[in-house]
Amino acid sequence: MLQSFMVAALCAAAAAADLADEETREAMREIFQSMRYLLPLSAGDSWQDAEQAEPVRDALQTVAERASLLAEHAQGDLELHYLGSALAATLRKALQRYERAEFEPARFLLLRATDYCIACHSRLPAHKDAPQAVDFVNGTVLVNLTLGQRARLQMATRRFDDALASLETLFAASGVHPSQLPGALVDYLIISIRVRRDFDRALDTLHRFTQRSDLWIDLRADIRHWLDVLREFRSTPLDPPTLALGIELIERATDGRRYTTDRRSLVHYVLASSVLHRFLESQPQRDELAHAYYLLGLSEYRIGGNFWIPQGELFLEWAIRLAPASPVAADAYALLEEEILAGYTGSSGLHLPEDERQRLQSLRALIGARPEQEL
Ligand code: HEC
Structure with a gap:
């Protein structure tokens, strides 16, 4: 399935892109x-009401069908195809649970589904907010959610200015300790850099954040470093978004080290991911596409914004499958193997599920690694 889509993707005609946009x-x-009907309902007390059953089923079905359609018409965009299919699959699972009167799991899956909306919308620049979603959060019971959750739903519905405002209020709230904010900081940087490209607003907000008296030494130093990087790139337009620029930004982020897990390079990784996502829009050749996905995979693991969606893994796997004979595939495999093994290692050793073992082995075979290197 993935293989055949990838071949189709590479042959996709650019001429169809306008039509796809309208679709x-x-x-x-x-x-x-x-979603406007489902999400407020699921957050209130009427989610289980029998008289809502028919419209809830219809609405879940509609989202699943439309998301599948979106995936089918992805016009060569691997990520769009994946996110559309995964959104559809999540909604179908939510519907199944709902049909079995398992209302809590159904509610949970519906909320999880919004992570796909966010992942898809926050890849590329957008200059204005979706007008029809203006009251989606602020005019419904969703306004009772925490500021961080509200910001996520605002991102899901393309209300990016509202999301920035929610996060700014959150950063200034004295009752919330900075240790509770890493996810919110990542969301804030993603919107400011990738979507709005508004470095001045990010500089203002982060500068104000460093004035808080409860930041620990390392966090303050990291954020000051982010401020330096943002200041530097405010006057450097990051255009055109070439692969070479993406490579340069990743080199700055890694600074010669392959596995940096610290927060300090976060802004560099978000800048790189922005350039690389825009680069993919230019429909590059296969080798360059693979290289871009490798770097996006690397960035995604370092940014760590999406706990529920295995985007880092997918990008690396696509890099390997697109150009298995390239040096990039070997690097992508090395990183993927390391990350997957780390994910299944606990205090009692490695517990790698059989399907993951087979997946790694098939990728290894693709890149021509020696078969005696058993996992
Ligand atoms: C596979 C990618 C993808 C997913 C998943 C996705 N969207 Fe979108 N969405 C888009 C694109 C692309 C646009 C068009 C943006 C533009 O106009 O340039 C869009 C536009 C929108 C708009 C504005 C529509 C308009 O009239 O301009 C809203 C509202 C929206 N999405 C809500 C959602 C919600 C809610 C979800 C999750 C349930 C979601 N989207 C999931 C890609 C996606």
């Missing part, structure tokens, strides 16, 4: 209408 927007409007 995408139409599918989105229908998805949004259904």
Whole structure:
């Protein structure tokens, strides 16, 4: 399935892109209408009401169908295809649970589904917010959610300015300790850099954040470093978004080290991911596409924004499958193996599920690693 889609993806005609844009927007409007009904309902007390059963089922079904359609029309965009299919699959699972009167799991899956909306919307620049979603959070019971959760739903519905405002209020709230904010800081940087490209606003907000008296030494130093990087790139336009620029930013982030896990390079990784996502829009050749996915995989693991979606893994796997004979595939495999093994290692050793073992072995075979290197 992935293989055949990848081949189709590489052959996709750029001429169809305009049509796809209109289809995408139409599918989105229908998805949004259904989510506008489902999400506030699931956050209130009427989620289990029998009289809502029919419209809830219809709405879940609609989102699943439209998301599948979106995936089918992905026009060569591997990520769009994956996120559309995964959104559809999550909604189908939510519907199954709902049909079995398992309301809590259904509610949980519906909320998880919004992570796909966020992942898809926050890849590329957008200059204005979706007008139809203006009251989606602020005019419904969703306004009772925490500021961080509200910001996520605002991202999901393309209300990026509202999301920035929610996060700014959160950063200034004295009742919330900075140790509770790493995810919110990542969201803030992603919106400011990738979507809004508004470095001045990010500089203001982060500068104010460093004035808080409860930051620990390391966090303050890291954020000051982010401020330096943002100041540097405010006047460097990051255009055109070439692969070479993406490579340069990753080199700055890693600073010669392959496995940096610290927060300090976060802004460099978000800048790199922004350039690379925009680079993919230019429909590059296969080798360059693979290289871009390798670097996006690396960045995704370092940014760590999406706990529920294995984007880092997917990007690395695509890099390997697109150009298995390239040196990039070997690097991508090395990183993927390390990350997957680390994910399954506990105090009692490695517990690698059989399907993951087979997946790694098939990728190894693709890149021509020696077969005696058994996992
Ligand atoms: C596979 C990628 C993808 C996923 C998943 C996705 N969207 Fe979108 N969405 C888009 C694109 C692309 C646009 C068009 C942006 C533009 O106009 O340039 C869009 C536009 C929108 C708009 C504005 C529509 C308009 O009339 O301009 C809303 C609202 C929206 N999405 C809500 C959602 C919600 C809610 C979800 C999750 C349930 C979601 N989207 C999931 C890609 C996605």
